[in-house]
Amino acid sequence: MSTPPLSGIRVIEFAGIGPGPFAGMMLADHGAEVIRIDRPVRGDALSIDTKDALLRSRKSIGLDLKNPKSIEAVRRIVKSADAIIEGFRPGVMERLGLGPDVLLADNPKLVYGRMTGWGQTGPMAPEPGHDINYIAISGxxxxxxxxxxxxxPPINLAGDFGGGGMFLAFGMLAALLHAQRTGEGQVVDAAMTDGSAVLMSMMWSFRAMGRWSDERGANLLDTAAHFYDTYETKDGRFVSLGAIEPQFYAEFRNVMGLSDEKWAAQMxxxxxxxxxxxxxxxxxxxTRDEWVAAFKGHEVCFAPVLGFDEAWDDPHNRARGTFVExxxxxxxxxxxxxxxxxTVAPVMAGERHDAEVLRELGFDDAEVAALGL
Known part of the structure; x- marks a missing residue:
């Protein structure tokens, strides 16, 4: 095996919650050196949750962004970076003196990743919001x-992570490739409204074909069909069924003993x-496990619905190493x-060593002391 694919890429991540850290985690998982600029602390005190997987596998520096010396330090650090991630409301970074115009002037190849719910432009851009609001207006x-x-709402998967952090990571990688080819950096404006809308591309296509109703729960993939849904079992657990294709549906009927002709009109x-x-x-x-045994070896598109601990112990997940500790x-x-x-084996956030990280970035003892570290 060779080094991770993003080895040699340095990303500066400004502390935030949700999709920004998720994008930072994705980049760090695949080998980028991600340095997180966090709130200042004293000594080795912790300012981040050591159990937060979104913060794994990166270094952290505590800097007071209200201090002009910290702003100067950030500009100096960013000059050596390939990209940054920030998730503030539009205008905050500009007011800090760290907007795209400033940082791209310092580092013309910089990829400036911006993660927001509403985007950098549009009438809602300055407003507060959360995942549920962003996926509400995207349809x-x-x-x-x-x-x-x-x-x-699908917890916060469709906005924060699927339509937010994942799109930011993708956009930054695309912009990094562009910067490598051209020497030209740029801003990546990742909005959860935009990203979550893109996740619905197939449904928009189905609608154009006359195959998707605007009515909820009336379509092939949204629990209307009897062959694409979850079902409760005798023991109060659940199974998932996705027997869409004719051959899978036929085998489903066979396992369930559904020989009556009424079951033939699948669609x-x-x-x-x-x-x-x-x-x-x-x-x-x-019971759920009795149904699992009944369907085993049959091509039906069937699986048990597993909770956290069950997913951890599942033989397929264990074989692939889907989860780690x-x-x-x-x-x-x-x-x-x-x-x-x-990829990079996860390392959880631990003790903070701000001065040590700054020295690795080329700051001498006097410069570290001037930052109060």
Whole structure:
């Protein structure tokens, strides 16, 4: 195995919550040197949660951004960086004297990653918000939930992480490739409204084809179909069923003993409610694990719904190393995997050594002392 694919890339991350740290974690997992600028502390006191997997595998410096000397230090550090991540509201970095115009003038190849909910422009840009608000206006939240029920947010996966941090990481890598080719840095404006909208591209396509209704819980993939849903079992647990393709649906019928002709009209949406009602009762006749045993070896697109501890112990996840433990914390392992390159084994945040990190960045003892460290 060779070195991680992002080895040699230095990223400066300004402390935040949610999608910004997630993007920093993704870059660090794949070999980038990510240095997090955090709130100042004294000595080796901790300013971050040592159990937070989003903060793994990077160094941290505590700097008071209200101190002009700290601003000078940040500019000096960024001159040696390939990219930065910041997740403040629009205008905050400019008021600090660390806006794109300043930092790109200092370092023309810099990729300046900006993570917000509403984006840097538009009438909502200066407003506060959270994941649930961003996916509300992008049209994502409206599509999530069962027929006749209110929209159900997918915790904060679609906005913060899928439509936010992941898009920021992707955009920064694209901009880094551009900078390597051209010597030209630029700003990456990653908005959760934009990213979550992109996640719905297939549904917009289906809608254009006349295959997706604006009504929640009335479509192929949103729990309307009897063959694409979750079902409760005898022991109060759940299984997932995704038998969309005809061959998988036929095998599903075979395992379940559904020989009656009414089950043959798989795509007749008028029959879905009645067929689902029957399946709901049928799945309650066995425990979850009994159904797992019944479907084992059959190509149906079926899996048990696992909780945290069960996912940790699942044989497939164990075989792939999907989860790891670091610093006493169970967490997802870096992904994706490479055929030649390694990812970085997670290391949890520990004691802060601000002065030591600054010395590694070229600051002498007097300069470190001037920053109060």
């Amino acid at each position: 994502v939240l409206h599509a999530l939930g069962r027929k006749g029920e209110k929209p159900t 007749d949406a008028r029959q879905w409610p009645a067929l689902k009602a029957e399946l709901t009762e049928l799945f309650k006749t066995r 670091a610093g006493g914390v169970r967490q997802p392992a870096p992904a994706p995997r490479y055929s030649k390159s390694e």
